[in-house]
Amino acid sequence: xxxxxxxxxxxxxxxxxxxxxxxxxxxxxxxxxxxxxxxxxxxxxxxxxxxxxxxxxxxxxxxxxxxxxxxxxxxxxxxxxxxxxxxxxxxxxxxxxxxxxxxxxxxxxxxxxxxxxxxxxxxxxxxxxxxxxxxxxxxxxxxxxxxxxxxxxxxxxxxxxxxxxxxxxxxxxxxxxxxxxxxxxxxxxxxxxxxxxxxxxxxxxxxxxxxxxxxxxxxxxxxxxxxx
Amino acid sequence: xxxxxxxxxxxxxxxxxxxxxxxxxxxxxxxxxxxxxxxxxxxxxxxxxxxxxxxxxxxxxxxxxxxxxxxxxxxxxxxxxxxxxxxxxxxxxxxxxxxxxxxxxxxxxxxxxxxxxxxxxxxxxxxxxxxxxxxxxxxxxxxxxxxxxxxxxxxxxxxxxxxxxxxxxxxxxxxxxxxxxxxxxxxxxxxxxxxxxxxxxxxxxxxxxxxxxxxxxxxxxxxxxxxx
DNA sequence: TTCATACTTCGATGCTAGCCGAAGCATGAG
DNA sequence: CTCATGCTTCGGCTAGCATCGAAGTATGAA
Numbered sequence: 001x002x003x004x005x006x007x008x009x010x011x012x013x014x015x016x017x018x019x020x021x022x023x024x025x026x027x028x029x030x031x032x033x034x035x036x037x038x039x040x041x042x043x044x045x046x047x048x049x050x051x052x053x054x055x056x057x058x059x060x061x062x063x064x065x066x067x068x069x070x071x072x073x074x075x076x077x078x079x080x081x082x083x084x085x086x087x088x089x090x091x092x093x094x095x096x097x098x099x100x101x102x103x104x105x106x107x108x109x110x111x112x113x114x115x116x117x118x119x120x121x122x123x124x125x126x127x128x129x130x131x132x133x134x135x136x137x138x139x140x141x142x143x144x145x146x147x148x149x150x151x152x153x154x155x156x157x158x159x160x161x162x163x164x165x166x167x168x169x170x171x172x173x174x175x176x177x178x179x180x181x182x183x184x185x186x187x188x189x190x191x192x193x194x195x196x197x198x199x200x201x202x203x204x205x206x207x208x209x210x211x212x213x214x215x216x217x218x219x220x221x222x223x224x225x226x227x228x
Numbered sequence: 229x230x231x232x233x234x235x236x237x238x239x240x241x242x243x244x245x246x247x248x249x250x251x252x253x254x255x256x257x258x259x260x261x262x263x264x265x266x267x268x269x270x271x272x273x274x275x276x277x278x279x280x281x282x283x284x285x286x287x288x289x290x291x292x293x294x295x296x297x298x299x300x301x302x303x304x305x306x307x308x309x310x311x312x313x314x315x316x317x318x319x320x321x322x323x324x325x326x327x328x329x330x331x332x333x334x335x336x337x338x339x340x341x342x343x344x345x346x347x348x349x350x351x352x353x354x355x356x357x358x359x360x361x362x363x364x365x366x367x368x369x370x371x372x373x374x375x376x377x378x379x380x381x382x383x384x385x386x387x388x389x390x391x392x393x394x395x396x397x398x399x400x401x402x403x404x405x406x407x408x409x410x411x412x413x414x415x416x417x418x419x420x421x422x423x424x425x426x427x428x429x430x431x432x433x434x435x436x437x438x439x440x441x442x443x444x445x446x447x448x449x450x451x452x453x454x455x456x
Numbered sequence: 457t458t459c460a461t462a463c464t465t466c467g468a469t470g471c472t473a474g475c476c477g478a479a480g481c482a483t484g485a486g
Numbered sequence: 487c488t489c490a491t492g493c494t495t496c497g498g499c500t501a502g503c504a505t506c507g508a509a510g511t512a513t514g515a516a
Contacts, residue, residue, distance in 0.1 A: 004252065004315060004319075004324075004325075004332075004335065004404075004436075005314075005315045005316075005318035005319040005323055005324055005325070005404060006248070006318055006323045006324055006325040007242055007248050007251075007252070007311065007314040007315055007318050007323075008242065008243055008244065008245040008247075008248035008249075009243075009318070009323050010239075010242075010243075010314060010317060010318055010321075010323060011238075011239050011240070011241070011242030011243030011244075011248060011314070012239070012240075012243030012244070013239070013243070014235055014236065014238075014239030014243070015236055015237075015238075015239030015240030015241070015242070015243035016236065016239075016240070016473090016474080017236040018474080018475095019236075020234070020235050020236035020239060021236075023235075024232065024235070033492080033493090034492075034493060034494095035491095035492070035493080043474090043475075043476090044475075044476060044477090045492080045493070045494090046475080046476060046477080046478095046493090046494080046495085047474070047475055047476070048493095049493060049494055049495085050473095050474080050475085050494090050495095051474090053494085058321075059321050065483095067483070067484070067492095068482070068483040068484060068491065068492050068493080069483095069491095069492070069493090070492080070493070078317060078320065079317075082313065082314070082317045083235065085310065085313050086235040086238060086239070086310070087232060087233045087235055088233075089238060089306060089307075089310045090233035090234055090235050090237070090238055091232070091233040092306065093238075093286075093287050095233055095234045095235075095237050095238060096232070096233055096234055097232070097233070097234040104232075107232065126366070130366045135366065136366070137366060138354070138358045138363065138364070138365060138366065138370065138400075138409070140400065140402060140408065140409050141408060141409065142366065172366075172368065174368060176232075176233060180368065180369060181366070181368050181369065208232075244503090244504075246504080246505095261462080261463090262462075262463060262464095263461095263462070263463085271504090271505075271506090272505075272506060272507090273462085273463070273464090274463090274464080274465085274505080274506060274507080274508095275504065275505055275506070276463095277463065277464055277465085278464090278465095278503095278504080278505090279504085281464085293513095295462090295513065295514070296461065296462050296463080296512070296513040296514060297461095297462065297463090297513095298462075298463070
């Protein structure tokens with residue numbers, strides 16, 4: 001008799017182009033309204049509503065009511081990680097939509113992966129953190145060293161708040177453009193928001209791309225090794 | 229304009245129940261004929277043939293002609309890793325088919341993940357290899373240490389042959405039952421085949437389960453730490 | 457050659473699921 | 487209250503695809 005988990009249901013959920021577009025849009029980490037999602041998917045509001053309820057029933061997304069808007073977002077990191085690994089696979093096999101566009105180089109350099117930094121910069125950051133023994137571990141089981149605790153606290157990151165959360169502090173996420181790991185988890189999220197708060201980097205509107213300012217580049221390089 | 233890879237096509241390929249069943253069957257690592265796959269999917273031969281050609285066009289599987297049989301198998305490790313991570317996600321969300329059967333405990337203990345060992349035993353093996361500093365690395369970038377080279381050679385593993393291959397020697401794979409990493413890559417494959425060759429373990433017929441013999445348990449525990 | 461097995465291709469059928477128009481709620485603004 | 491906005495629900499339409507019967511191709515056995 002059939003053993004193990006059922007991958008067909010999830011595949012089917014992701015397998016529809018409209019739903020896949022919505023999920024990809026939500027990978028920006030922003031919470032989006034049904035109307036916005038309908039726009040990115042190129043369908044009417046009614047159809048989008050139907051898709052969204054299916055995605056919600058499947059546990060891939062959740063919604064927050066706020067006034068007369070409903071904001072949809074991915075339920076948790078796991079969904080983001082799964083989508084990123086699917087993208088990695090798809091990119092490796094040449095499944096691209098509309099042939100790499102002009103924004104592509106920017107995306108490969110630095111982008112948002114649900115809530116943390118991905119792309120060349122994301123991978124370089126994790127490499128540096130490991131080289132400097134801020135983080136150790138193998139596989140998906142990463143951990144902060146004592147020295148790492150100090151370094152992160154110096155950067156103004158509230159580790160106590162992060163460790164209180166249920167989700168892991170450090171976690172790997174396979175980068176689809178670099179085909180190597182970058183840092184996810186609550187620490188990855190905290191670092192990205194620090195970059196944005198300090199004005200080192202800004203999000204491109206309507207895109208997953210992250211653009212570093214000249215000063216931001218310098219600061220980033222100083223912390224995590226030389227730039228390209 | 230739409231950026232990045234297209235996950236919908238792959239999702240759709242995996243999203244059909246018949247195709248998902250076939251892929252799950254191929255996760256056993258065995259090459260199976262069209263007739264066998266039709267059987268496990270519960271469809272006629274014609275339908276199976278149509279599905280198989282779609283999966284092949286999508287690059288998920290390949291075929292080898294041998295006499296009047298055609299043997300189908302997953303194209304490479306990447307497909308196996310993707311499917312395993314999908315299973316992990318599905319298992320975590322309660323997407324199970326036919327409610328965990330009697331074989332489930334055996335699967336969780338030790339099973340084949342395409343070509344390497346997974347389940348409790350797989351995870352314990354990687355943990356031990358890292359603890360004994362046979363393998364180091366972070367994220368998905370694992371590497372054998374010098375001491376590791378010696379240990380593996382002592383076990384009779386031809387590392388020269390493994391490193392000649394294009395695919396990575398060491399690699400992590402997220403275990404769906406344990407939700408932690410186990411060892412994939414050509415070394416992971418070599419270790420599993422060593423266990424089978426030495427008679428330490430045997431494959432259950434028509435299943436992904438791997439059953440260790442009493443002697444095999446002892447030998448495994450001696451190498452990779454105590455059993456449960 | 458003749459027959460059997462393994463599989464593919466063709467053609468027809470039937471069902472599902474995506475899609476949108478229209479109507480129905482809910483919330484907020486004036 | 488009245489109107490506008492954001493979204494859901496309902497109903498019907500349609501396209502696509504999974505499915506299978508039947509016929510066709512390839513390989514091997516006798």
